[in-house]
Amino acid sequence: MQVSERRIVRVLNGETLTPPPLWLMRQAGRYLPEYRETRAAAGSFLDLCYNPELATEVTLQPIRRYGFDAAILFSDILVIPDALKRNVSFNVGHGPQMDPIDPEGIAKLSPEGVSAHLKPVIETVSRIRAALPHETTLLGFCGAPWTVATYMIAGKGTPDQAPARLFAYRYPEIFARLLDFLADVSADYLVEQIDAGADAVQIFDSWAGVLGEKEFEAYAARPVRRMIQSVRARRPQAKIIAFAKGAGLLLKDYRQKTDANAIGLDWSVPLSFAVELQKDGAVQGNLDPMRVVAGGASLDDGIDAILQALGQGPLIFNLGHGITPEANPDHVTQLVKRVRGL
Amino acid sequence: MQVSERRIVRVLNGETLTPPPLWLMRQAGRYLPEYRETRAAAGSFLDLCYNPELATEVTLQPIRRYGFDAAILFSDILVIPDALKRNVSFNVGHGPQMDPIDPEGIAKLSPEGVSAHLKPVIETVSRIRAALPHETTLLGFCGAPWTVATYMIAGKGTPDQAPARLFAYRYPEIFARLLDFLADVSADYLVEQIDAGADAVQIFDSWAGVLGEKEFEAYAARPVRRMIQSVRARRPQAKIIAFAKGAGLLLKDYRQKTDANAIGLDWSVPLSFAVELQKDGAVQGNLDPMRVVAGGASLDDGIDAILQALGQGPLIFNLGHGITPEANPDHVTQLVKRVRGL
Numbered sequence: 001m002q003v004s005e006r007r008i009v010r011v012l013n014g015e016t017l018t019p020p021p022l023w024l025m026r027q028a029g030r031y032l033p034e035y036r037e038t039r040a041a042a043g044s045f046l047d048l049c050y051n052p053e054l055a056t057e058v059t060l061q062p063i064r065r066y067g068f069d070a071a072i073l074f075s076d077i078l079v080i081p082d083a084l085k086r087n088v089s090f091n092v093g094h095g096p097q098m099d100p101i102d103p104e105g106i107a108k109l110s111p112e113g114v115s116a117h118l119k120p121v122i123e124t125v126s127r128i129r130a131a132l133p134h135e136t137t138l139l140g141f142c143g144a145p146w147t148v149a150t151y152m153i154a155g156k157g158t159p160d161q162a163p164a165r166l167f168a169y170r171y172p173e174i175f176a177r178l179l180d181f182l183a184d185v186s187a188d189y190l191v192e193q194i195d196a197g198a199d200a201v202q203i204f205d206s207w208a209g210v211l212g213e214k215e216f217e218a219y220a221a222r223p224v225r226r227m228i229q230s231v232r233a234r235r236p237q238a239k240i241i242a243f244a245k246g247a248g249l250l251l252k253d254y255r256q257k258t259d260a261n262a263i264g265l266d267w268s269v270p271l272s273f274a275v276e277l278q279k280d281g282a283v284q285g286n287l288d289p290m291r292v293v294a295g296g297a298s299l300d301d302g303i304d305a306i307l308q309a310l311g312q313g314p315l316i317f318n319l320g321h322g323i324t325p326e327a328n329p330d331h332v333t334q335l336v337k338r339v340r341g342l
Numbered sequence: 343m344q345v346s347e348r349r350i351v352r353v354l355n356g357e358t359l360t361p362p363p364l365w366l367m368r369q370a371g372r373y374l375p376e377y378r379e380t381r382a383a384a385g386s387f388l389d390l391c392y393n394p395e396l397a398t399e400v401t402l403q404p405i406r407r408y409g410f411d412a413a414i415l416f417s418d419i420l421v422i423p424d425a426l427k428r429n430v431s432f433n434v435g436h437g438p439q440m441d442p443i444d445p446e447g448i449a450k451l452s453p454e455g456v457s458a459h460l461k462p463v464i465e466t467v468s469r470i471r472a473a474l475p476h477e478t479t480l481l482g483f484c485g486a487p488w489t490v491a492t493y494m495i496a497g498k499g500t501p502d503q504a505p506a507r508l509f510a511y512r513y514p515e516i517f518a519r520l521l522d523f524l525a526d527v528s529a530d531y532l533v534e535q536i537d538a539g540a541d542a543v544q545i546f547d548s549w550a551g552v553l554g555e556k557e558f559e560a561y562a563a564r565p566v567r568r569m570i571q572s573v574r575a576r577r578p579q580a581k582i583i584a585f586a587k588g589a590g591l592l593l594k595d596y597r598q599k600t601d602a603n604a605i606g607l608d609w610s611v612p613l614s615f616a617v618e619l620q621k622d623g624a625v626q627g628n629l630d631p632m633r634v635v636a637g638g639a640s641l642d643d644g645i646d647a648i649l650q651a652l653g654q655g656p657l658i659f660n661l662g663h664g665i666t667p668e669a670n671p672d673h674v675t676q677l678v679k680r681v682r683g684l
Contacts, residue, residue: 169636213612248590270555294511
């Protein structure tokens with residue numbers, strides 16, 4: 001079997017598969033008892049991200065349990081600011097925190113040491129690939145420059161990431177420099193993931209939805225295009241999924257603008273609009289994760305609506321956002337069976 | 343001067359005015375030193391909402407300072423759950439909190455006592471109207487059923503209001519009953535505001551953006567239509583602005599679906615799309631409040647872009663979300679002058 005025969009890679013190449021391949025964002029996560037056990041043994045959340053043995057283990061857990069079509073590297077979008085020495089920590093109940101960066105801090109940012117810092121993550125990619133069933137796609141990922149920048153500026157998550165919007169209005173040129181810098185180090189990181197065995201990579205722009213039209217172009221779409229161009233200049237065959245959460249109508253030409261192979265859709269994207277986006281290539285999504293918590297008929301109905309609207313074109317079935325800790329693992333079994341028509 | 347000659351009422355009737363009338367969401371707020379002074383004297387936030395003298399005072403403060411075309415009643419969308427005895431409180435740094443409601447609690451909800459509880463707010467409306475310059479429009483408001491329900495179910499604000507989405511999937515009929523109940527008591531409340539002197543009312547659906555297509559129709563658009571129909575059955579000339587924050591593409595037929603006179607636009611709504619929405623009637627919005635914090639060229643640029651795109655049709659100039667405590671009052675002066683071409 002060639003890499004290009006893996007089902008998710010085939011869809012990324014534009015093929016329609018029935019049933020569609022599936023994986024779930026945050027599938028290696030707290031809803032799984034085996035994850036919670038490994039997590040407890042690992043120390044901090046970042047310790048787990050940088051422990052190739054344990055990060056490989058948690059990446060494989062949902063594959064063993066559900067046989068998803070893709071495994072996704074266990075890591076976090078904030079390993080990049082961590083590698084940039086921004087003093088990142090994850091505190092239970094408080095979300096991620098780091099030192100807020102200012103214009104002087106941005107001027108001092110250097111890519112030196114980033115690759116060395118992220119070596120354990122790259123080793124994890126190699127280990128996962130070696131351990132995965134051959135037919136399973138391995139996905140790498142990183143955060144989009146805008147989303148990573150919002151955390152670097154605020155030092156944490158904030159309502160609608162207002163501090164980063166304000167910073168961008170106050171210091172447009174310095175902010176553009178930060179985005180370009182992040183695009184470049186992130187592109188290097190994605191190339192390393194691909195070289196270590198990732199079949200495809202996903203770029204998470206989790207805060208794309210808080211931007212106006214011009215700002216979306218300047219801060220979200222443009223830096224993602226820069227990243228993708230940088231990756232493709234070195235790895236022309238790279239397969240890339242771009243997920244701009246909350247971007248709504250601005251997704252209309254996001255694929256063209258970024259040159260991504262597939263567009264990730266959050267659960268608020270109307271299926272009637274998703275059908276239009278699918279005419280240009282693969283889409284991924286977009287079940288409301290709360291339906292997996294609810295289970296029963298509401299889970300079946302949500303799945304059926306997506307399959308009916310998008311099943312006749314290139315589709316990677318997924319949630320519209322990460323699965324939550326409250327999800328019942330049996331509901332995931334129900335989901336997998338339903339999508340596969342079993 | 344007739345009520346119908348007030349500038350905002352004229353735009354709600356479909357007229358194009360140059361310069362467009364303007365007001366700012368949360369214009370009576372913490373960015374104003376005079377507000378902070380009155381607020382400190384009032385006791386709790388809810389004490390201020392229920393104090394006709396002080397609520398009138400803070401409503402009038404921004405009118406005195408800036409001469410906005412509309413005053414908006416100083417109150418909160420959560421006075422409805424407060425009137426329903428849900429034990430509402432506003433704690434600095436924690437946002438609003440109340441007792442989370444369950445299916446049994448929903449079955450027990452009664453409109454009895456709601457009108458009596460809200461009498462001080464209605465008295466505030468009368469007092470504001472008596473004190474306002476005759477040419478100034480007075481806006482009443484309430485929350486949309488979906489948004490109010492999200493707080494009632496979670497007992498607080500939560501990321502993407504997941505608890506309410508989950509509740510709706512688990513108990514669709516009970517949830518529909520809650521929305522209908524809220525639509526009915528809110529419609530009564532709006533009629534009382536109109537009778538006390540509100541020229542128009544705004545319905546805030548602040549959490550409309552976390553819903554899928556079918557759910558937006560069922561939980562956001564349908565209950566708002568029910569409210570508006572109920573108000574219009576009694577006050578056929580009622581003027582209504584519907585603001586569904588984050589609804590994006592789903593705004594396309596929101597005016598038709600709800601029968602609102604004007605559609606409020608958050609700052610993420612692309613201006614190219616706003617132009618389309620304006621072909622059917624008045625729109626209101628949509629400057630990013632962070633531009634008011636930033637001031638300078640970024641404020642001017644944001645204003646000019648809106649005036650250029652939407653100034654040739656019926657427009658009420660506003661922010662795309664409430665003004666924030668960090669906004670500099672001088673930047674608001676800059677905004678008012680710029681919009682009015684002074």
